[in-house]
Amino acid sequence: EVQLVESGGGLVQPGGSLRLSCAASGFTFSSYEMNWVRQAPGKGLEWIAYISRSGSTIYYADSVKGRFTISRDNAKNSLYLQMNSLRAEDTAVYYCARLSEARAYDYWGQGTLVIVSS
Amino acid sequence: DIVMTQTPLSSPVTLGQPASISCRSSQSLVHSDGNTYLSWLQQRPGQPPRLLIYKISNRFSGVPDRFSGSGAGTDFTLKISRVEAEDVGVYYCTQATQFPRTFGQGTKVEIK
Numbered sequence: 001e002v003q004l005v006e007s008g009g010g011l012v013q014p015g016g017s018l019r020l021s022c023a024a025s026g027f028t029f030s031s032y033e034m035n036w037v038r039q040a041p042g043k044g045l046e047w048i049a050y051i052s053r054s055g056s057t058i059y060y061a062d063s064v065k066g067r068f069t070i071s072r073d074n075a076k077n078s079l080y081l082q083m084n085s086l087r088a089e090d091t092a093v094y095y096c097a098r099l100s101e102a103r104a105y106d107y108w109g110q111g112t113l114v115i116v117s118s
Numbered sequence: 119d120i121v122m123t124q125t126p127l128s129s130p131v132t133l134g135q136p137a138s139i140s141c142r143s144s145q146s147l148v149h150s151d152g153n154t155y156l157s158w159l160q161q162r163p164g165q166p167p168r169l170l171i172y173k174i175s176n177r178f179s180g181v182p183d184r185f186s187g188s189g190a191g192t193d194f195t196l197k198i199s200r201v202e203a204e205d206v207g208v209y210y211c212t213q214a215t216q217f218p219r220t221f222g223q224g225t226k227v228e229i230k
Contacts, residue, residue, distance in 0.1 A: 035219070037167075044223050045159075046221070047212075099214070100169075102173050102176070103153075103215075104214065105157070105159065106169045106178060107169075110166055
């Protein structure tokens with residue numbers, strides 16, 4: 001069974017940092033492209049980062065470029081999101097999502113909540 | 119960036135009746151490889167999103183056949199043939215043809 005489990009969320013002050021993790025199981029992690037998608041409270045979905053199977057190709061949304069860093073460790077079946085210079089508008093549930101070969105987000109984690117507030 | 123526009127934003131439906139959601143993209147979603155990477159997601163209250171349809175019209179594993187997708191180019195539709203209580207939630211279209219990936223605003227399906 002495919003499972004994605006996010007962790008690392010919490011309350012952080014503006015300007016602070018947080019590192020999210022996504023532990024993958026039930027599939028060959030290194031064979032799939034991965035993404036982070038977030039959802040602000042009561043709002044829609046926002047794609048924020050993509051990483052290729054090897055980690056050699058990365059894309060970001062403009063809203064997080066220069067502040068967030070996506071990475072992966074295929075040996076540990078894990079995806080990461082390093083978030084720096086956090087702002088109030090980064091408050092959201094952060095989901096990791098697997099990208100299928102058909103380029104669809106076929107599996108999602110339950111999400112981890114990040115609250116940026118003083 | 120490709121803008122995804124969904125209509126309606128809210129759809130009150132009677133149980134057993136059909137529902138239809140439109141998604142329009144600001145540019146063609148046909149990729150240079152010939153595929154159109156348009157998919158539909160369902161998000162039930164308090165749950166993460168769930169994949170329903172990929173590449174316009176392909177149902178994902180375990181998705182009931184009352185869900186169907188159609189369209190081409192810039193205009194796409196998700197149809198629910200007979201709405202059931204478990205279909206309540208927000209539906210999103212999304213494109214993976216081009217970066218940045220984008221989502222529609224979401225359409226809330228609720229029971230009248």
